[in-house]
Each structure stands twice: as structure tokens, then as C-alpha cells.
Amino acid sequence: MKHVPTINKSGPQPQKLAALRQAHREWNESPDVLTRLTRRLSTTLNLETQLAILADEIGQVVPYDHLTYRHQITSRDFVYATGMGGPHRCDYRLNLEGSFYGTLSLSRRQKFTEQELEGLELMLAAAICPIRNACHFIAIEQAALTDSLTGVPNKRAMDEALTRASCLGERHGEEYSLILCDLDHFKQVNDRHGHVVGDHILKLAAVELERAVRNSDCVYRFGGEEFAILLPHTDEAHARVVGDRIREFINTITVNCGDTDVSVTASCGVAMRLPEETADQWVARADEALYRAKDHGRNCTRVFAAIGI
Numbered sequence: 178m179k180h181v182p183t184i185n186k187s188g189p190q191p192q193k194l195a196a197l198r199q200a201h202r203e204w205n206e207s208p209d210v211l212t213r214l215t216r217r218l219s220t221t222l223n224l225e226t227q228l229a230i231l232a233d234e235i236g237q238v239v240p241y242d243h244l245t246y247r248h249q250i251t252s253r254d255f256v257y258a259t260g261m262g263g264p265h266r267c268d269y270r271l272n273l274e275g276s277f278y279g280t281l282s283l284s285r286r287q288k289f290t291e292q293e294l295e296g297l298e299l300m301l302a303a304a305i306c307p308i309r310n311a312c313h314f315i316a317i318e319q320a321a322l323t324d325s326l327t328g329v330p331n332k333r334a335m336d337e338a339l340t341r342a343s344c345l346g347e348r349h350g351e352e353y354s355l356i357l358c359d360l361d362h363f364k365q366v367n368d369r370h371g372h373v374v375g376d377h378i379l380k381l382a383a384v385e386l387e388r389a390v391r392n393s394d395c396v397y398r399f400g401g402e403e404f405a406i407l408l409p410h411t412d413e414a415h416a417r418v419v420g421d422r423i424r425e426f427i428n429t430i431t432v433n434c435g436d437t438d439v440s441v442t443a444s445c446g447v448a449m450r451l452p453e454e455t456a457d458q459w460v461a462r463a464d465e466a467l468y469r470a471k472d473h474g475r476n477c478t479r480v481f482a483a484i485g486i
């Protein structure tokens with residue numbers, strides 16, 4: 178049976194409450210480095226902010242010229258650096274309960290003393306739990322914005338990006354175009370060759386889309402067999418060219434299924450963002466252009482022209 182703690186009904190405990198108040202004051206005002214470090218780290222789950230706090234607190238006890246922290250969190254490199262080098266260096270691999278949470282390196286002109294290294298280790302021991310929590314937080318945030326099948330950003334990430342693009346477009350008059358790219362007759366691929374093949378083609382399509390666009394553009398999985406590509410600084414004429422290139426890349430996908438090779442085509446709908454347009458209205462126009470591409474026989478690109486609207 179689960180242990181349920183009993184509630185003490187003996188009435189108020191003035192002495193204990195006074196002690197609690199005192200402990201709280203001491204915790205908040207303590208000049209002790211470790212108490213202050215853990216107290217400051219506990220105020221945030223943001224890894225960059227935590228590292229800035231750690232760098233600040235370490236610098237007050239062990240002067241250094243340069244501090245770096247590196248960690249790969251769900252395949253993305255996280256790097257924090259402050260200050261400028263020095264020939265003497267110490268590196269710490271941050272491990273907790275068998276898991277690795279990054280490498281912290283310090284360097285400076287003078288050698289580090291044994292006492293300083295011991296002090297550093299005490300501070301890192303106090304910081305490791307908050308750092309672990311911040312790393313997990315980043316991983317969870319990334320997972321919430323990533324499509325688990327293809328690894329590209331998902332619809333939620335796209336909604337955030339479109340809202341951001343709308344704000345920037347409104348403020349600075351930047352041009353943004355959106356391409357919706359939908360695989361043609363994908364139901365037939367699933368029905369004839371099975372979902373495993375369908376899933377494999379979706380993964381390959383995401384790879385081809387990322388290859389077909391610039392680093393500054395971003396590919397999202399918008400729905401089942403539908404992707405979206407957001408193109409900053411791009412008008413509709415250039416976006417059309419990208420739409421055609423995307424289709425060419427998708428057309429190169431071939432999956433061998435025993436005695437047949439399965440290939441796919443795609444249709445693209447393009448819309449450039451209009452002034453004062455909401456993200457939903459913008460997506461609706463790109464979707465309308467996609468519908469026209471499908472209606473025109475598929476494997477083509479259609480633009481919802483901004484002129485005349």
C-alpha cells in the first residue's frame with residue numbers, strides 16, 4: 178500500500194514557523210558561494226542563463242580568462258563561451274548518474290592551483306543538477322517542435338515561424354514567401370506498398386526538400402504528406418523557381434520494392450505574404466495555390482499571385 182503522510186493536527190507551530198522564516202532569510206542573504214550559486218541557478222531553466230550565472234560565480238572564486246561549455250543536445254550543438262583564451266587550461270566532463278551533460282573548459286595565463294581546482298569541482302558539483310534539468314528542458318522543447326518521423330520542424334514550429342515572419346514583415350517590410358508541397362497520390366503508395374514504404378518515402382522527401390533549399394529557408398512537416406517551406410527575402414517569382422526545384426528533387430526519389438521501383442511526384446502552391454495579412458490568411462492562399470496545382474493535373478507549381486488582390 179502507498180504511504181500516505183499524515184497531517185499533524187496539533188495546531189500552529191510558532192517556533193517551527195519562526196525557524197523557517199529565519200532559514201529563508203539566511204538562504205536568501207547568505208554570502209556563502211555554494212548557497213548563492215544554487216539559489217541563483219534554481220531561478221531558471223534556461224541553459225544559457227545558468228551558464229552565465231556559473232561563469233560569474235566561478236570568476237569570483239577562481240579567476241579565468243576564458244570559459245566554454247559544449248554539449249550536443251538531441252543532435253544540435255550547444256556552445257556557450259565567454260572571455261578570451263590563455264595557455265593553461267582545465268576541462269571537466271559533466272556526468273551525473275551515468276549520463277553526460279557537456280564539457281566545461283577554463284583557460285588563463287597562470288597555472289590553476291590544486292586548491293582552485295578543488296574549489297571548481299565543488300562549484301560544478303553544485304551546478305550539475307540544474308544543468309541536467311536545463312539540458313532536459315532543451316531536449317523536451319526541441320521534441321515538441323520536431324516531427325518524429327522525418328526529424329524536420331513540425332506544424333507547431335511552423336505556426337510560430339509564420340507568426341514571427343508576419344511580425345517582421347509588418348515591421349521591416351521584409352518579403353517572405355511560403356510554399357506548400359504535397360506528395361501526389363500518396364494514398365496509392367501506402368495502399369500498394371504499405372505504410373513502411375510510405376514512411377520511408379516521407380523521410381526521403383524531407384531530406385530532398387532540405388537539400389533543395391537554402392540554409393536560411395526552413396522546411397516543416399505541415400501535415401501527413403504535406404510539407405511547407407518558408408523563404409525569407411523571397412518574392413513570389415523566385416519562390417516559384419524554388420517550388421519547381423523542390424519538385425525536381427522529389428522526382429529523384431526511388432525506392433526499390435522487390436520487383437518494382439516506387440517513385441513520387443509533388444505539387445506546390447506558392448504565396449508571398451501580403452501586408453497586413455494574418456498567418457492564417459497567408460497559409461490559406463498558399464493552400465488555394467496548391468489546390469490549383471492538384472486540379473491542374475499535379476506535378477506542377479502554382480502561385481497565388483499577389484497582384485490584383
Ligand SMILES: Nc1nc2c(ncn2[C@@H]2O[C@H](COP(=O)(O)OP(=O)(O)OP(=O)(O)O)[C@@H](O)[C@H]2O)c(=O)[nH]1
Pocket residue numbers: 326359360361362363364365367371372373374375376379400401402471475
Ligand atoms: N505512410 C504514411 N502515410 C501517411 C502519413 N500521414 C498521412 N499519410 C497518408 O497520406 C495519404 C494522403 O492521401 P490523400 O489526402 O487522399 O492524398 P493523395 O492520395 O496524396 O492525393 P493527392 O494529394 O490529391 O494527390 C493517406 O493515405 C494518408 O494515410 C504518414 O505519416 N505515413
